[in-house]
Amino acid sequence: MTCMQRRMAMDRLGHFAPALAALGTAAMLLTLLLLTVAHAGTMQASWRLAVAPAAVTQTDTVLLGDIARPVGDLPEEHWRTLAATPLWAAPARDGEQQNITRGKVESLLRYHLRDLAQLCVVSGPLVVQRGGRLLDEAALRALVSESLTARVSGMRGEVSLRDFRLPSQVFLADSQNTLAVDVAGGFGPGRISLLLREVNPAQITVRKYGATVFLDQWVNVACAARPINPRDELSPDKVTFMRKNAAYLRGEPWDGRRFGLRAVRPMGTGEVIYKANLDDVPLVSRGDTLTLVYQGRNVRLRTQVEALADGGLGDMIPVRNTDSKREVVAEIRDAETVVVR
Known part of the structure; x- marks a missing residue:
């Protein structure tokens, strides 16, 4: 940092010192200033504060640490002090929420943080709840994966979960409440419907949320080794086994073990041989x-x-x-x- 840049930084100290009063000592203020460079009215630094779309506060006042997290090279001890910066009054009662537009969030940050607000990244509107607990989409995904692990591990083949369609976040009314994951309907390859239930310590369901996840199950199934015509009798040379995703099977595949069967419809090379497309070879066939x-x-x-x-x-x-x-x-x-x- 040049002498002129240091002088500009010191000149700006008086401009946003009220917003940084929560930092404590002048030494801490100076340290944060030296982490930034004021250039043409723009704050530049090797760190940013990412403002979350949802947050929970446990106090009467929403703190910066409630709604944001540091990204980059901001030292942890500096962040702990900065996170304690008070912003605005929290909702009055436990469970009550504030819905704040993106523009309003940016305006409030400018008011309370002054120039440091330029280092805050606001991606959208913000919902703040007084008390309780917040589960974001990453936490919900981990919870669903863990809840389904036992059922998935008992399935044959290679099984995995993907395409999670979950709420963007779930606010629990009380920090002691939990979120139960139930399978709503059948459980098998393909899209699975889920019911997420907020349950209080008395095991009473407080709220419900819908969700889905896609289950892939890769298994080896019997397929046509070459084209098979209607009325053709199956034989080992006409059958091969291929890796297929059971989520996209259109019925129950033939196990490939019992022969004495014939096709009732044509099948192309590599096509799955379904039980519904086979019939016992009759004692007498048409044309005999x-x-x-x-x-x-x-x-x-x-x-x-x-x-x-x-x-x-x-x-x-x-x-x-x-x-x-x-x-x-x-x-x-x-x-x-x-x-x-």
Whole structure:
């Protein structure tokens, strides 16, 4: 700092000394002044005071330390003294709040801090509550994560939480109150609805807040190793396992263990094989050539027919005579025979 800059700083001491009276001694005042440089009417320093969007005060007067935190190179002992600077009267009763616009906050800081107000960063309106406790969004996120950890840890695969949609802050009416996290509805991959409840020491719910979080669950599921057509029977060479996010599955995937199944719809390479898209391979399939046995009282005839539908043992299906093209309904006796009585 040049001699001229020091002289300018000392000249300005009398200008904002009332705002810094809470700092205590002249030595402390001088130390803070030397941390700043007055240039063309602008305060420059290696630190700033970030004003929070919400705060709680426990006294009759809102202090600078209630609403702001230092960012940068402001020594801790200097901040402790500066934080004790009184600003304005706090709400009269516990639980009562003040809603102050950004412009009003900036005006009040200029009035009480004078030039040092230039080092305050105000990002928006401010809500101040008398008494109680404040949980900001970071604290709420940590609380939700901790509350869901036990349920998440018991799930298979790789599980994580993201896209937290929480209140920007929650004011607790009393410092002894707590915030309970309940799952509202089903718990599983995808978006989870939550209910945040402020609970007093008597375990009575005081207030409620809605929230959601997205749960990702990466698991290995059976997928088509190559295109599969309708009516194709599954075999090991047609199946592979791939890592998929269960949050985006459209149903229950096939476990990939039990075969003897066939596709009921086409599936492309890499597509998840869902149980709903599979069916048991029938004993008789449409288009099979079968032997039709006519079982009369005194006569027994045999002829070749074509199955016109799928069926299992004992099912009645339509068949067509391969010679006469006549259609009848016959009962499936085995994989090669149908019977008409």
